[in-house]
Structures are given as C-alpha cells and as structure tokens.
Amino acid sequence: MDPVEHDQPHLPAPTVGPVGFALGVVVALVGLIINPLWISSIGGAITVIFAFVWAREATAEMRGRHVAVEPEMREAGVGDAPALPATAGEAAMPPPEPGERFPRSKFLEASTLGLGAVIGGVVTVPVAGFAVLPAFLGQKRHSVDLGPITDLTEGQWYVATFQLDPKEGETSRRTAFVRNNGVTTARGKQEPSFTIISNRCAHLGCPVQANGPTGSILGMKTISETTANGPVKLEPVVPAGFGCPCHGGQYDTEGNRTAGPPVRGLDRYDFEINNGRLVLLSEYSVAKVDGSGAQAKIHKYKFAGPGEHVTGVEQILYPLQPPHH
Amino acid sequence: MITRRPPSRAQIRRERMQAAANFPLDWLEERSGLVGGIRYFLFRKVPSDTNWMQTLGSATLTAFIVQAVTGVILAMYYKPTPEAAYSSIQNITDHVTMGWLVRGMHKWGASVFIILMFLHMGRVFLFGSYKYPRELNWIVGVLLLAMGMLEGFTGYLLPWDQTAYWASVVGINLNGTAPFLGPFLAQFLRGGQEIGADTLTHFYSLHMLVIPGAIGGLIALHLYLIIRLGVTSPPWSKEAAGEVPVDGVPRELRAGLTRAGDGDGRGNGGPA
Numbered sequence: 001m002d003p004v005e006h007d008q009p010h011l012p013a014p015t016v017g018p019v020g021f022a023l024g025v026v027v028a029l030v031g032l033i034i035n036p037l038w039i040s041s042i043g044g045a046i047t048v049i050f051a052f053v054w055a056r057e058a059t060a061e062m063r064g065r066h067v068a069v070e071p072e073m074r075e076a077g078v079g080d081a082p083a084l085p086a087t088a089g090e091a092a093m094p095p096p097e098p099g100e101r102f103p104r105s106k107f108l109e110a111s112t113l114g115l116g117a118v119i120g121g122v123v124t125v126p127v128a129g130f131a132v133l134p135a136f137l138g139q140k141r142h143s144v145d146l147g148p149i150t151d152l153t154e155g156q157w158y159v160a161t162f163q164l165d166p167k168e169g170e171t172s173r174r175t176a177f178v179r180n181n182g183v184t185t186a187r188g189k190q191e192p193s194f195t196i197i198s199n200r201c202a203h204l205g206c207p208v209q210a211n212g213p214t215g216s217i218l219g220m221k222t223i224s225e226t227t228a229n230g231p232v233k234l235e236p237v238v239p240a241g242f243g244c245p246c247h248g249g250q251y252d253t254e255g256n257r258t259a260g261p262p263v264r265g266l267d268r269y270d271f272e273i274n275n276g277r278l279v280l281l282s283e284y285s286v287a288k289v290d291g292s293g294a295q296a297k298i299h300k301y302k303f304a305g306p307g308e309h310v311t312g313v314e315q316i317l318y319p320l321q322p323p324h325h
Numbered sequence: 326m327i328t329r330r331p332p333s334r335a336q337i338r339r340e341r342m343q344a345a346a347n348f349p350l351d352w353l354e355e356r357s358g359l360v361g362g363i364r365y366f367l368f369r370k371v372p373s374d375t376n377w378m379q380t381l382g383s384a385t386l387t388a389f390i391v392q393a394v395t396g397v398i399l400a401m402y403y404k405p406t407p408e409a410a411y412s413s414i415q416n417i418t419d420h421v422t423m424g425w426l427v428r429g430m431h432k433w434g435a436s437v438f439i440i441l442m443f444l445h446m447g448r449v450f451l452f453g454s455y456k457y458p459r460e461l462n463w464i465v466g467v468l469l470l471a472m473g474m475l476e477g478f479t480g481y482l483l484p485w486d487q488t489a490y491w492a493s494v495v496g497i498n499l500n501g502t503a504p505f506l507g508p509f510l511a512q513f514l515r516g517g518q519e520i521g522a523d524t525l526t527h528f529y530s531l532h533m534l535v536i537p538g539a540i541g542g543l544i545a546l547h548l549y550l551i552i553r554l555g556v557t558s559p560p561w562s563k564e565a566a567g568e569v570p571v572d573g574v575p576r577e578l579r580a581g582l583t584r585a586g587d588g589d590g591r592g593n594g595g596p597a
Contacts, residue, residue, distance in 0.1 A: 205498040
C-alpha cells in the first residue's frame with residue numbers, strides 16, 4: 001500500500017458550478033427575509049444559471065465530447081497489393097435485413113417499460129391522492145350552541161366545555177373561556193359583547209388552564225345543558241390569568257402572552273347571537289389585545305397553528321395555510 | 326502404493342446416514358442455491374481484531390425483529406378507534422394470556438431499539454467506519470434512524486390515553502412549526518384539521534405498515550452494502566495499519582480494500 005495514494009482525492013476538485021449554485025441558494029434564502037420580490041428573484045436566477053453550468057460540467061464526460069482522431073495512413077510499400085477501390089470489396093458490415101431497422105427486442109423493451117410506467121402512474125395517482133387529499137378537502141365548519149346568553153352573568157368568566165362535532169363525540173371535546181362583557185355601543189348600535197378565548201396554547205397546542213378558583217369554591221352554580229352540540233358545561237371561574245401545564249406559557253385575562261414560550265396571544269372564537277343563544281363560530285388568531293372587555297382592540301389574524309408567528313419577521317415562514325373551516 | 330482396505334460396515338452405515346441427513350439440504354441447494362447464499366451471508370471473513378462494539382448493529386436488527394414480531398401479535402387484539410383503543414389495550418394487558426408480556430416487550434423494546442440505533446451510530450462514527458467507500462451505508466443508516474424515530478412517534482399515540490393524546494398534539498404541532506410546509510405536514514398527520522378518529526387510524530397505518538415496510542427495505546440495503554464492503558477494523562488495529570502481516574502477506578504486498586490491484590474490488594472480508 002503506497003501511503004501517497006491515499007492523499008489523492010477520489011473526485012475531481014470542485015469547480016465554479018456547485019459553488020455558484022450554493023451562493024444562489026443562499027442569496028435566494030436571504031432574499032426571502034429581506035426582499036422576496038427582488039433579491040430572491042436574483043438568487044433564483046443565479047441558482048438556475050449555475051445549476052445549468054454544474055449539470056454541463058457533470059455530464060461533460062457522459063455526453064462524450066467529440067475527439068478528432070486522424071485516420072492512420074500508410075505508404076503503399078513494395079510488394080503490397082495495390083489498394084482496392086472502396087467500392088470494389090465486400091461491405092464491412094452487411095446491409096440490415098429489411099424490416100430489422102428497429103429490432104423487435106428493442107420494441108418489446110420500450111413497450112414493457114412504457115406500459116409499466118403507465119400502470120404505475122394509473123395506480124399511484126389515485127392512491128396518493130386518497131392518502132393525502134382527504135386531510136385537506138371538505139373540512140367542515142362547526143358552530144357550537146352554548147345556550148341562552150341570559151344564563152351568563154355579566155362580568156363573570158366561565159370555562160365552557162363542549163363538543164365541536166357531535167359525530168366525533170368525546171374526541172372533539174374542546175374548552176373555551178367565555179366572559180359576558182354586557183352591552184356595548186362601540187360600533188354605533190347596542191349589541192352584546194363577549195370575550196371568547198380558546199384554551200389551545202399558542203406554543204404547541206396544550207390545554208391552557210384558568211389560574212384561579214372554579215365552581216363550588218365560589219359558591220356559584222355550574223350550568224349544564226344539552227344543546228344541538230350535545231352536553232355543554234359552563235363552570236364559573238375567577239382567573240388571574242391563563243397558564244399552560246406543558247411548558248409554562250402564561251397569559252393575562254385577555255389572552256396576551258405574559259411569560260413563557262408562546263409566540264403570540266391565545267386564539268379567539270367568532271360568535272353570533274342566534275335567537276338569544278350564544279353560538280361559537282370559526283376561530284381566529286390574535287397577536288395581542290389592547291384594552292380589555294368590550295373596549296378591547298384585538299389585533300386579529302387568520303387562524304394559524306400553534307407556534308406559528310402571525311407578526312414580525314418570522315411570519316414570512318408561514319405564507320400559506322392549509323384549507324380549513 | 327497404498328492398499329485400500331474395504332470399508333467397514335460401520336463406515337458404510339455412517340456414510341449412508343450422512344447422505345440421508347444432507348439430502349434435504351442438497352435438494353434445496355441444487356434447485357435454489359439458497360444454502361450457499363446463506364453460507365455466504367453468515368460465514369463471512371472479518372478482520373481478526375474486530376471488537377464487541379461491532380455487534381451493536383446486529384443487536385439493533387434483533388431489537389427490530391422483536392418489535393416486528395410482538396407488533397404483529399399486538400395487532401391481533403388492538404382496535405384503532407377512539408372508543409375502543411384504550412379498552413383494547415387494557416384487555417391486552419389484563420386479560421389476554423401473556424398479553425402483558427408481549428405488550429411490555431413491545432413497549433420497552435421500542436426504547437431498546439432507539440437506544441441501540443444511537444449506540445450503533447456512535448460506534449460507526451468513532452471507529453470512522455463511515456469513511457470511503459462506506460458513505461452510502463451511513464446515509465442509509467441515517468434514513469433508518471429517522472424511520473425508527475417516526476415509529477416511536479406514531480406508536481406513542483396508539484394507547485389513546487391522556488399522555489398519548491397530548492404528546493401527539495405537541496408532536497404534531499411541533500411539526501407544524503416547520504417553515505412553509507409545516508402547517509400542511511401537521512394537517513396531513515392529523516388527517517384533517519382536528520385530532521380525531523382519522524388521526525388514530527393514520528398513525529396506526531403508518532406505524533404498522535408504511536414505516537416498517539420502509540425500514541425492511543432500508544435494512545436489506547444496509548446489509549447488502551455491509552456484505553459487499555466488509556467490516557472495518559477498529560481504529561487502533563495494528564493489522565489494518567499494516568504492522569502485522571495478515572496470512573503471512575507483508576503490508577507492502579497488500580492493496581487497499583477496493584482500490585486498484587485488489588482483484589475484483591469487492592473486498593468481502595478484506596482488511597481495511
């Protein structure tokens with residue numbers, strides 16, 4: 001074993017192609033943060049150009065650069081027979097039999113591969129679609145009837161427990177914190193105001209708890225009723241705030257993050273009053289809330305998953321949301 | 326000149342019995358070559374100074390086989406629906422004969438499998454066994470590690486108790502925070518917008534069919550590459566460093582594992 005042999009690289013030295021390609025990717029990624037339209041486009045262009053250069057370099061050998069070779073020439077020496085004219089001798093290669101220009105074996109090979117690809121595609125497309133699409137299409141919007149609003153004492157918080165989808169049963173049991181803010185005239189007419197906060201932690205989705213005494217300690221009655229959504233429970237609570245048991249995220253009573261890992265405030269439910277009953281509609285995400293109760297100014301965003309930023313630089317990381325509701 | 330004595334009766338009997346015992350193997354070998362194939366697979370030459378650490382790969386394989394076998398048996402009793410999942414697990418643990426044992430093997434064996442994968446990976450790293458020409462086997466191993474972790478993740482939900490449920494909520498949402506496609510990945514894993522019956526069946530199918538299938542294929546590739554490229558010596562090997570002659574051949578006359586001058590370039594069992 002010659003030790004020197006080990007020092008030799010196994011591959012040719014890197015050329016400008018891959019380096020430029022990497023540079024282009026870096027520029028495109030940096031551009032996503034700074035200026036997606038221009039810098040990312042420039043980065044993308046650099047990437048494409050160097051990808052082409054790289055591919056040309058990598059396949060140069062395979063594409064077989066034509067090497068010009070001089071044909072070997074010899075002087076006709078004494079004693080050699082005179083060269084035959086090219087047309088006189090036998091052909092070096094017999095002319096192909098008629099009908100054998102595209103041999104049968106080639107045809108069978110191509111048709112086997114082609115048919116295999118077609119069968120594979122015909123099978124794979126519906127199967128892959130069946131595996132992936134149902135999670136994204138036909139997601140139903142649920143509305144939840146929480147009972148008459150007159151049951152809810154003004155200014156009192158309740159832990160509302162309900163089933164999002166009675167068909168799914170217990171698995172769809174969800175919790176929200178509900179407060180009747182009384183009547184507001186904020187939008188020019190008299191209308192009831194509610195604060196309805198989802199208990200899904202904005203960190204990673206654990207169930208947020210109310211930090212405070214509930215139920216019988218308060219000497220108040222828990223409201224239990226059965227609505228179109230099955231059993232609904234409204235348990236009075238006096239929260240100093242809300243806290244998550246998993247990783248210690250803390251929120252104030254408007255759902256603003258006060259401590260811990262959550263990236264935004266707690267989500268809220270839209271609601272409507274239908275025949276005097278409180279009905280929860282879709283959820284939306286909240287960056288933060290200024291003020292409180294009926295006067296609160298809610299910085300409202302499209303419903304996002306836990307841990308997803310809705311404001312700041314990081315929101316660029318979540319440009320698209322899967323279809324829901 | 327040696328005069329041959331006629332074989333004794335005992336000798337003849339022994340030869341006949343040997344032939345009779347070997348007949349099924351000979352029959353199989355003649356028609357399939359399987360006996361020779363298995364001999365080639367199991368009785369390979371390895372460097373004389375291999376180390377006990379190099380059994381960690383086989384230990385990981387054994388742990389996977391234990392998981393596969395116990396998992397198949399558990400699947401005979403487990404019901405992947407929100408209503409029945411937890412009670413079927415209780416049934417396995419409390420009522421099915423030896424169910425507690427099989428479930429325990431699967432539960433604790435899962436941790437053993439993951440731990441062994443990491444120990445094996447550490448051995449390969451510290452021995453430098455990932456170096457040329459074995460880089461591809463390292464890559465296959467990393468894929469196996471990812472698949473093994475996915476098995477752990479998807480299996481954790483199946484008991485469908487509070488721990489399982491909330492751990493999966495956190496795990497799925499953690500995936501959901503991945504940039505760009507994260508929210509879509511999370512929704513795919515949930516099988517919809519909310520965790521529910523579809524999530525449980527999704528995880529069950531991934532856990533017992535999709536991922537084990539992928540692991541099986543990757544293990545086959547992993548073993549093929551190990552057989553083709555051979556086992557490495559430990560980094561302190563004097564033999565591999567050429568300080569002791571191997572089979573009486575001094576270092577100067579031995580070529581590297583798959584370099585020029587190594588004949589067929591396979592090096593099954595060759596020093597490296």
